[in-house]
Each structure stands twice: as C-alpha cells, then as structure tokens.
Amino acid sequence: MTIAEVVPSLLSGLDVPGADNTLDLPSARRVVLLLVDGLGHELLREHADHAPFLSSLPGREISAGFPSTTASSLASIGTGLLSGEHGIVGYSFSVGDEVLNALTWSRAGDHHHDLRKVLVPEVVQPHPTLFERAAAAGVAVSAVAPFVQRASGLTRAVLRGSWFRGVAGFGDLALGALSAVAQDRSFCYAYHADLDMIGHFYGEGSAEWLLQLEFVDALAERIATRLPSDSMLVVTADHGMVTASDKIDFDTEPLLWQGVRVITGDPRVRYLHTESDEVLDVWREFLGSRADVLSREDAVEAGWFGPVSPLALERIGEVVVAMKASAVVVRSQAEPMLSVMKGFHGSRTPRELAIPVLFHTAS
Numbered sequence: 001m002t003i004a005e006v007v008p009s010l011l012s013g014l015d016v017p018g019a020d021n022t023l024d025l026p027s028a029r030r031v032v033l034l035l036v037d038g039l040g041h042e043l044l045r046e047h048a049d050h051a052p053f054l055s056s057l058p059g060r061e062i063s064a065g066f067p068s069t070t071a072s073s074l075a076s077i078g079t080g081l082l083s084g085e086h087g088i089v090g091y092s093f094s095v096g097d098e099v100l101n102a103l104t105w106s107r108a109g110d111h112h113h114d115l116r117k118v119l120v121p122e123v124v125q126p127h128p129t130l131f132e133r134a135a136a137a138g139v140a141v142s143a144v145a146p147f148v149q150r151a152s153g154l155t156r157a158v159l160r161g162s163w164f165r166g167v168a169g170f171g172d173l174a175l176g177a178l179s180a181v182a183q184d185r186s187f188c189y190a191y192h193a194d195l196d197m198i199g200h201f202y203g204e205g206s207a208e209w210l211l212q213l214e215f216v217d218a219l220a221e222r223i224a225t226r227l228p229s230d231s232m233l234v235v236t237a238d239h240g241m242v243t244a245s246d247k248i249d250f251d252t253e254p255l256l257w258q259g260v261r262v263i264t265g266d267p268r269v270r271y272l273h274t275e276s277d278e279v280l281d282v283w284r285e286f287l288g289s290r291a292d293v294l295s296r297e298d299a300v301e302a303g304w305f306g307p308v309s310p311l312a313l314e315r316i317g318e319v320v321v322a323m324k325a326s327a328v329v330v331r332s333q334a335e336p337m338l339s340v341m342k343g344f345h346g347s348r349t350p351r352e353l354a355i356p357v358l359f360h361t362a363s
Contacts, residue, residue, distance in 0.1 A: 001062040002306075004076040006236055006357060007033070007130045007189075014185055016137045019130075023062070026361055028232035030181035032188045032223060035077065036216055037070060038196030038345070040240020041354035043204055050210045051217040053224070054235060059358035064239045066304045066322075067091075067269045068345050068352040070196070071102035071154060073238035077189070078129045078158035082306030086125055088158065089305065091266040091346065093315040094273060095119050099264055105153025108264070109334055121157035126311075132161030134187055142180035144173055145191040162189065170215065174222050181231055190223075192216065196241070199343035203243040206342075227362035237355040239345045242268075246290065246327040251334060255286060264317060267328035267338055268346035271317030280319050290327040292348070294320050304348070322347045 001023055011019035013027025021027070041061045048055035064073050065082045067090050075081075075088035083089045092101050092108040099108040100119055107113035135141045140163075147166030149155050155164070165180065167173045173190055180188035195212050202208040224233045250256050250263060250270075259276030272279055284293040299320040300308045308316075321329065324347070330339035345352045 001060070002065050002076070002082060003062060003073055003236070003238070003355065004065065004080050004082050004306075005062070006234070007077055008080050010234060011130060011134050011139070011187065014134065014137075014139050014187060016134050016139060018133070023060070023357060025234070025357070026232060026359060028230055028361060029184050030186045030228060030231040032177045032181055032190060032227070032231070032233045034177070034190045034192065034220060034223065034233060034235045035074075036195055036235060036237050037191070037193045038199050038204075038239065038241055039216070039235075039237035039356065040204075040351060041237075041356045042351050043240055044356055047205065047210060047213060050213045053217050053221040054358060057235070057358035057360055059356055061354050062357055063353050064237070064355045065306065066348055066353070067265070068239035068347065069266060069269070070238050074154065075125060075158040077238075078131060079125070079127050080130050081127060084300070084305030084308035084312050086127055086158070087309065087312040087315060088125055089312055089315045090264065090269065090271065092264045093271060094262055094264055094317070095124060095315060099262060100124070102154055116153045116156075119153075121153040122160070125157035129158060129161045131159060131189070135161050138185060140180075140183055140186040142186070142188045143191070144176040144180060144188060146193065149191075159189070170219050174219060174226075177223055178226050182228065192219065199241045200341045201343070203342035204241040205243070224360040224362070227360075229362055231362040233360045235356065235358045240352045240354060241343045241345045242326055242349065242351050243342055244326050244328045244344050246325070247339070248287070248290075248327065248329050249332050249339070250329055251331045253286075255282065258282060262317070263331075265321075266344070266346050267330050268323045268344045268352070270321040270329050271315075272319035272321065274318045283319060283321060287321070287327075289324065291324055292322045294322075296320060324349065
C-alpha cells in the first residue's frame with residue numbers, strides 16, 4: 001500500500017467515478033486530509049508521548065514510495081501515481097537541458113531563475129490530477145497551504161483542480177480547512193511544512209523537533225474536535241527522516257566526478273547522468289555498504305519507482321544511488337544549505353519510507 005492510494009480511497013466515499021478504496025478507509029461526505037511534512041510512521045511511534053492525540057487514532061502504515069521526498073510524494077497525492085509514472089522523480093532532476101528544483105520550480109542551485117515558462121508545470125507533469133477529477137464529479141475541492149505555494153510550479157503540476165486558500169500558520173490552516181468542508185461532498189487537502197523543516201535543521205527527535213510535534217498534535221486535535229457532522233480528518237505524511245552522521249562530499253572527492261556529466265537528486269538519493277560505464281563500479285566501490293548503487297535499468301526492474309513511463313525514465317539518470325543508514329552525499333559548494341543540515345530523507349530505509357494514515361470520524 002502506498003501514498004498514491006490515499007486520495008483515491010477517500011474520493012471513493014465521495015462518489016468520484018473510478019476512485020477505489022484500496023486502503024479500506026472509512027467514508028465521509030466531508031473530508032480533511034492533513035499532510036504533515038516529515039511525520040514518519042517510525043518517528044511518530046517512537047515519540048508517541050509527544051503526540052497523544054495522533055497516537056490514539058486508528059490507522060495503518062503505508063509507503064511513501066521512492067524517492068521518499070516531498071515533491072515526489074505530493075505528486076503521488078495529487079495524481080494517484082508513483083514517481084515512475086508522474087515523472088516528478090525527486091527534489092531535483094534533469095528535464096532536457098535543465099536541472100529542475102521541483103520545490104521552487106527554479107534552476108537547481110539558482111532559486112532566482114524561475115523555470116515556469118521554460119518548463120511549463122502542466123507539461124512536466126501532464127497527467128490529470130485527482131483534484132481535477134473530483135471537481136469534475138461535483139466535489140468541492142480545496143487546498144489549504146502556505147501563501148507562497150499558491151501559484152508555484154509544483155502546485156500547478158500536481159495539485160491543480162483545487163480552490164487554493166493561502167495560510168500563514170496553525171490558526172488559519174485549521175480554520176481554513178474547517179471552512180472548506182462546510183458543505184456536503186467536500187474535500188480539503190491541508191499541508192503543514194514546519195515539522196520537516198525543524199527536522200532538517202535540528203534533526204528528528206531533537207528537543208526542537210519534539211516540541212514542534214506537540215504543536216502538530218494540537219493542530220490535528222483542534223481540527224478534529226471542530227469538524228461538522230459526517231466529516232472525517234485523515235492525517236498522513238510524505239516521508240520520514242534520518243539524522244545524518246556520515247557525510248560524503250561530492251564536491252571535494254575528485255574520484256566521484258569522473259565520468260559524471262550531471263548529478264541530481266538530493267543527499268539521500270542521487271541520480272548520475274554519466275559519460276562512462278565505469279561510474280557505476282567506481283561509486284559502488286567508493287561507497288561500499290553505505291549505499292545501494294544500481295544502474296537505472298536494475299532500479300527500474302527492481303520496482304523502486306513503480307511502473308516507469310518514458311517521460312520519467314530519462315529523468316532518472318543512468319546510475320541511481322540510494323544511501324543507507326546515516327550516510328548522505330552532499331555538495332558543499334553547489335548545495336551549501338543542504339550540506340549543513342542534520343536531518344535528511346529520500347532513500348529506501350523504513351525510517352524514510354514508512355508513513356502513517358490515521359483517521360478520526362465526526363459523528
């Protein structure tokens with residue numbers, strides 16, 4: 001069971017044609033789907049005492065899919081497809097001659113270089129969204145998320161079809177979500193980012209992260225207790241997180257440069273576009289037990305990305321590097337901010353892949 005099945009399972013209760021409840025979730029005529037960025041299943045289980053409300057909810061564990069990173073997971077939420085089909089294959093990836101940062105929809109390493117006109121979001125991710133399908137079926141569909149995401153490339157690519165309400169914090173997120181499900185047959189996607197950001201800067205399980213988890217727990221409880229009748233709150237995440245203690249710096253390891261034309265992805269999963277067949281063996285020997293280093297063909301055959309379309313295939317790179325344990329491949333010069341972070345995600349460990357789907361129904 002994967003993140004791609006969450007929204008179809010919920011829309012089935014709203015009578016959207018073709019939506020199947022494969023996760024066997026309860027149905028309701030008014031649904032708030034709260035996605036908490038970075039709320040991994042294992043993290044929530046380990047720190048249940050800091051999230052008593054969330055930990056009390058029924059639900060199940062599912063997979064975020066690979067790569068376990070926000071852009072890919074939000075695309076799966078919005079389309080009902082895994083990364084190999086929708087083509088948002090990571091934090092950054094090659095599209096033609098450009099390397100796209102999917103979160104900012106800018107040139108990787110240059111947030112001021114807006115690529116929305118060059119790489120049109122609706123073309124980069126051409127599949128119809130589940131939100132569009134729901135709206136066409138008469139469901140009132142809303143997205144409640146930070147103001148900055150209103151017209152972002154990622155929103156256009158994977159969340160189009162919803163009425164967008166920009167918010168600034170916990171209070172207007174909760175009230176915005178509640179007002180969005182005031183009418184019958186309504187669906188609201190609500191997004192909270194700060195738990196993930198705190199984890200990146202301080203590490204998952206840090207005092208700062210635990211306090212933020214307590215705030216998230218209170219947010220979910222406030223929404224749940226104010227829901228109108230025949231409503232349901234569903235809480236899920238896009239990935240978990242690991243704290244890195246083993247950093248390999250690509251920018252200061254000349255051996256790793258040889259034969260690599262372009263490197264994309266993020267510190268926990270790297271895509272190597274190569275000019276030499278020797279790159280695979282060099283990276284395997286250098287990283288050893290710290291990573292799974294596969295050819296693109298082997299990673300696809302192993303099912304890492306789910307079914308893979310031609311659109312996604314060329315974005316993956318000839319070599320796929322999935323880091324293990326606490327290891328990351330950083331770029332101190334090209335990605336200085338990422339390089340100094342403590343918490344990371346994107347790879348295939350259970351701590352990153354496992355996410356919760358929790359629900360609360362209002363009578």
